Amino acid sequence: MALQLHVPVCAGVLNSGSRVYSPPQRKVSTFATLSQSRSDSLNWVEATNTFFLQDKRPIMLFDGVCNLCNGGVKFVRDNDRNKTIRYEALQSEAGKMLLRRSGRAPDDISSVVLVEKDRSYIKSEAVLKIMEYIDLPFPQLAVLLKLVPLFVRDFVYDNVADNRYNVFGRSESCEI
Secondary structure (H helix, E strand, O other), rough: EEEEEEEEEEEOOOOOOOOOOOOOEEEEEEEEEOOHHHHHHHHHHHOOOOHHHOOOOOOOOOOOOOOHHHHHHHHHHOOOOOOOOOOEEEEHHHHHHHHHHHHHHHHHOOOEEEOOOEEEEEHHHHHHHHHOOOOOOHHHHHHHHHOOOOOHHHHHHHHHHHEEEEEHEEEOOOOO
């Protein structure tokens, strides 16, 4: 999948005497390429629809060997009295399939991912969306944290994620 940047290209014409104006057209420039094509991602959506046929609850994907991530899952589970979220390790086969559904590489364990039936969230957006599902006061806290710009939230998220094994350690096997 190519990430594209839409750059306005002035194609407007103002003829003397007549006021004909064509709005600016957009030129598309590719500036990055991801590992999957859109059609591949759509195929994975179809292949994983069974995860949402009987159970519509979102699925939280987490690094199963990360102590911080396992602690996060335990925290969410303890604060999710209505059991609104399911959990799956990124390293599991189902986790890999759901990563592909989300447009990510199957071996990408760099971020928590929240997968809903029609959408996926990564990094700080996933954390805030998870907070919206659990008990008070976390939905209200998520609303406040959304006031922080995404690039700032993701910068903090990436720094914690990049150092999670050094600070919190890792376990030998996936656990919840």
